[in-house]
Amino acid sequence: MSETTTTDLYEVTMALSYLRERMTEPATFSCFVRQLPPDRGFLVCAGVESVLNYLSRYRVSLADARSFAEVLGRPLHALLPLVGTRFTGTVRAVPEGRVVLAGEPLLEVTAPLPQAQLVETCVLNLLNHQTAVASKCVRCVLAARGHAVVDFSLRRTHGTAAGLQAARLAALTGFAGTSNVAAARALNFPAVGTMAHSYVEAFENEEAAFTAFARCHPGPVTFLVDTYDTESGVAVAARVLRALDRADGSAVRLDSGDLKELAFRARAILDAAGLPRVRIVASGGLDEFAVHDLVASGAPIDIYAVGTRVGVSADAPFLDSAYKLVEYAGRPVMKLSSAKVTAPGRKQVFRRPGCADVIGLADEPAPAGSLPLLTTVMRHGMRSASSLPLDEAQRRLAAEVAQLPAAARKIRSPEPVRVTASEALMELTGRVRQRIEHEVFGTPA
Incomplete structure (x- = not known):
């Protein structure tokens, strides 16, 4: 399936009309999240790297035009004006792995109008998914x-593909490893894993299963101990680890039941067996809410394995995001629809300590004590800046999250950080609104 045809139909129909009307002047589209999901005090910008890779490859081929023609039920010659289109524009973006807030542009695309329109769907898709998952991971x-x-x-x-993205975002946000072999290899990220219940069931008993597994795999091992009865499974694991002298670095994994209570019992069994360095891994439907409660309870769990609920950002699986035209042919534009008003003009986010950000115009000076957040990452359809190594991006993100107000970092009922608009942006918004109301409704200019 072509990346180019992986789009919403109206992107194609609008672009074709723009070409027919010779509307090919530069257009700027701004991509932002209108409001944060519940239980989010901030977001982590992610997906920019994927967007840049997509834009650098973007081409409309003859085969793509034929596909467009088939789904539109039109002759091929009607779609030929799209053939050869590639992305030749500029992208200004928040660097991957920075804290972002509601209303702030994650990126802005400036390109000839048909190009900027055609890429909307994939740009939103890539940013939406990865920003949602990265925010859950952190x-x-x-x-x-x-x-x-x-x-x-x-x-x-x-x-x-979403699994590979989730593993990369886990690395970006400070996870210690992933079960995803391909991601571990590609990212130079530790691969982690244990065994399944089926493995234990395939043997006559747990002792035979654990012994065989340890003999096959040198070094530290992790035994899944809740196939039958968790406490007896921990006792068997302790016996095998002692017999094979494999305690250092090894672990037992709890995957079901009352993880808090079972962790205390497992710790007592391991300590009584003289295995204080054997760690406890907890898994089974965990996310930040469950992890928060277990840590707060003092449960002696060393490693938290999170999966389903984090990889799909289960409690907030989408973002209220938008990709909106803010300028065409040098003319600032805005949307006035109820509850979906947009601000006109190319923008910049000025970051102040504690992420007390100001959204302003792209060409206005930075307010005192602030630094611009959006940087130019693509010019003429080619990347103009190299990406930060993953470990450096991780350290930068950790430092930035630490600077957020404590209320924004809360797991339950956080208080989102609010952004403010610069005077220049508010003034432009007022002027553009007045112009539109005059042109559309005949109100006094």
Whole structure:
């Protein structure tokens, strides 16, 4: 399936009309999240790298035009004006892995109008999914309060590509490893894993299963201990680890039941067996809310394995995002629809300490004590800036999250950080609104 035809139909019909009307002057579209989902005090910008890769490859081929013609029920010659279209524009974006807030542009695309319109669907898709998952991941790290968190999401993400993205975002936000082998190899990220209940069931008993697994795999091992009875499984695991002298770095994994109570019991069994360095891994439907509660309870859990609910951002699986035209042919434009008003003009986010951000116009000076957040990452359809190495982006994100107000970092009922608009942006918004109301409704200019 062509990346180019992976789009909404109206992008094609609008672009074709623009070409017919010779409306090919530069247009700027701004991509932003209108409001944060419940239980989010901030977001983490992610997906920019994927967007840049997509835009750098964008081409409309003859085969793409034929596909468009078929779904529109029109002759091929009607779609030929699109053939050869590639992205030749400029992109200004928030760097991957920075904190972002409601109303702030994650990126702005400036390109000839048909080009900027055609790429809308995929740009939104790539930013939406990855920003939602990255924001969920970083909250797991916050909830764990220094305990290791690992990614077990691949088997239930919405497609394997989404699983690869989730593992990358886990690395970006401070996870300790992933079960995803392809992602671990591609990202130089630790691969982690244990065994399934089926493995234990295939043997005559747990002792035979654990012994065989340890003999096959040198070094630390992790035994899944709740196939039959968790406490007896921990006792068997302790016996095997002692017999094989494999305690250092090894672990037992709890995957069901009352994880708090079972963790205390498992810790007591392991300590009584002289295995204080054997760690406890918890898994099974965990997300930041469950991790927060377990950590707060004092449960002796060393590693939290999060999967399904994090890989799909289950409690907030989408963002109220938009990709809106803010300028065409040098003319600032805006939308006045009820509850969906947009601000006109190309913009900049000026970051102040604590992410007390100001949204202003792209060409206005930065307010005192602030730094511009959006940077130019693509010119003439080619990347103009290299991406930050993943480990450096992770350190920058951790430092930025730490600077947020404590209320915004809360796991339950956080208080989102509010942004303000610059005087220049408010003045432009007023003038454009007045012009539109005069032109559309005949109100006095």
